[in-house]
Amino acid sequence: MPSFSQPFHNHPFTILFEYLCVTTNEAPIRQEFAGFPTAMTLADRVHSDDDMAPLKASYNYSNSIDKMIHFAGKGRDIEDFSAFLTEAKQANIKHLLLLTGDKLKGHQDGSQGRPRTRYLESVNAVMAAKEFGDFHVGVAFNPFKYVEAERDAQYLKLHKKMKAGADFIITQLGYDMQALKQAQVFLKDHHYQQQIFACVMPLSLGRANFMVKNKVAGIVITPHMLNVLAEEKQVGQVEHVYMRCAIQILMCKHLGFAGIHLSSCHQPQDQNRLENYIKQFQHLDLNHLESLWKELWQIQTGNEFIPQLNHYSYPATSTQIIKYHQLHLMHEAIFDSKIACQLGRFVFKSKFWNNSFADQALLKSEWISKHRIVGCESCGQCRLGDTLYICPETCPKGLANGPCGGTTLDRCEFGDRECIHSVKARLAKAVGETEILRENLIPTVPLEIRGSSSWKNWFLATEA
Ligand code: SF4
Numbered sequence: 132m133p134s135f136s137q138p139f140h141n142h143p144f145t146i147l148f149e150y151l152c153v154t155t156n157e158a159p160i161r162q163e164f165a166g167f168p169t170a171m172t173l174a175d176r177v178h179s180d181d182d183m184a185p186l187k188a189s190y191n192y193s194n195s196i197d198k199m200i201h202f203a204g205k206g207r208d209i210e211d212f213s214a215f216l217t218e219a220k221q222a223n224i225k226h227l228l229l230l231t232g233d234k235l236k237g238h239q240d241g242s243q244g245r246p247r248t249r250y251l252e253s254v255n256a257v258m259a260a261k262e263f264g265d266f267h268v269g270v271a272f273n274p275f276k277y278v279e280a281e282r283d284a285q286y287l288k289l290h291k292k293m294k295a296g297a298d299f300i301i302t303q304l305g306y307d308m309q310a311l312k313q314a315q316v317f318l319k320d321h322h323y324q325q326q327i328f329a330c331v332m333p334l335s336l337g338r339a340n341f342m343v344k345n346k347v348a349g350i351v352i353t354p355h356m357l358n359v360l361a362e363e364k365q366v367g368q369v370e371h372v373y374m375r376c377a378i379q380i381l382m383c384k385h386l387g388f389a390g391i392h393l394s395s396c397h398q399p400q401d402q403n404r405l406e407n408y409i410k411q412f413q414h415l416d417l418n419h420l421e422s423l424w425k426e427l428w429q430i431q432t433g434n435e436f437i438p439q440l441n442h443y444s445y446p447a448t449s450t451q452i453i454k455y456h457q458l459h460l461m462h463e464a465i466f467d468s469k470i471a472c473q474l475g476r477f478v479f480k481s482k483f484w485n486n487s488f489a490d491q492a493l494l495k496s497e498w499i500s501k502h503r504i505v506g507c508e509s510c511g512q513c514r515l516g517d518t519l520y521i522c523p524e525t526c527p528k529g530l531a532n533g534p535c536g537g538t539t540l541d542r543c544e545f546g547d548r549e550c551i552h553s554v555k556a557r558l559a560k561a562v563g564e565t566e567i568l569r570e571n572l573i574p575t576v577p578l579e580i581r582g583s584s585s586w587k588n589w590f591l592a593t594e595a
Pocket residue numbers: 525526527528529530533534535536537538542543544545549550551552
């Protein structure tokens with residue numbers, strides 16, 4: 132599998148073939164697929180929280196195979212990631228896909244005395260991997276967002292991933308070709324050179340129903356799609372599942388994608404079916420492929436892949452805007468002015484704060500003054516100035532740099548709130564501060580400072 136190791140901008144259309152993280156692999160290793168070169172990808176805890184680690188699974192495959200290892204930040208911190216990078220390097224792994232990851236099945240929200248589950252953000256993981264060196268780093272991107280704020284938030288975060296050093300992009304699994312085309316237009320418009328791969332999967336009725344029933348984060352399956360699949364099943368046209376997948380792969384090739392990430396096609400007989408259809412259709416041009424795609428999905432208007440919208444966009448409320456301006460003024464006066472910094476340094480350098488009672492009183496005062504207003508959880512490294520005064524701790528995953536891919540029409544993957552990053556994106560537009568959400572890479576909070584006063588930490592850090 133030589134292609135993925137070639138200079139990336141040079142490589143031919145490539146199939147990133149997902150293999151299962153198992154101790155013994157029965158499926159044959161594909162060196163090429165329908166004439167396209169392949170590389171192996173090993174996903175991180177997709178089926179359960181206890182799946183075998185992809186790095187460990189990679190040891191079951193020959194060193195001569197080009198492998199891409201996924202690392203999801205769910206339930207992990209930056210120290211886990213550093214250890215992973217060291218091991219990956221020792222194992223001669225070159226290609227990484229760095230994700231924040233969907234909600235951990237055993238997620239703890241911090242109640243009942245159990246520690247809250249933390250998620251290492253993909254942006255921070257990319258920064259750490261690039262600093263470590265020698266890795267070819269990929270990031271995930273979900274272009275299948277259908278309301279303004281959640282879509283803006285996704286693209287703003289993609290800017291940050293690029294700034295952090297991402298080398299390539301793999302999209303979320305999805306079937307809306309217009310959304311995939313929009314992602315390409317975005318890269319072109321912003322002169323990004325990074326290659327983009329589309330994630331595809333043969334979509335059967337069983338899989339579609341499973342994803343809808345289990346609300347698999349970030350994947351859009353519309354009622355129209357379910358109807359088409361159900362009708363086909365009824366009349367025995369299940370081969371259409373593989374025909375469509377082959378057509379989607381070939382459309383991606385014509386559209387200039389660097390390749391595709393092929394998920395859930397592990398059985399040799401399924402691979403053969405897909406391969407045969409790719410060979411059967413590969414002489415067709417893009418127009419023909421698009422007609423076939425529309426025919427098989429029974430597309431009339433082009434909106435069949437779009438979920439039912441109850442809103443497309445609405446502006447930030449005046450309360451949110453006023454709150455932003457008030458907090459911004461306070462922040463500038465207390466934390467950014469020269470006099471305040473000098474005074475703060477003077478106060479917090481005092482030995483008085485070595486007294487644990489004084490230290491705890493300070494922490495409590497900070498929590499009382501900020502918790503009700505912004506949702507502060509005493510992270511010790513206040514990031515409000517970079518997040519438009521919307522506390523990252525109010526995101527169940529604690530993400531500061533932007534959203535995960537799991538929103539549904541602005542709603543959080545956890546289902547109990549609006550995604551804070553949609554709120555931020557909307558507010559940023561209203562107050563003319565979109566640049567902050569696009570440019571400011573927010574470092575991860577070191578474990579050792581969680582639960583300490585961010586005021587004290589801030590002023591002491593200004594000394595440097
Ligand atoms: S608030 Fe947004 S980023 Fe955070 S978990 Fe929910 S959907 Fe994901």
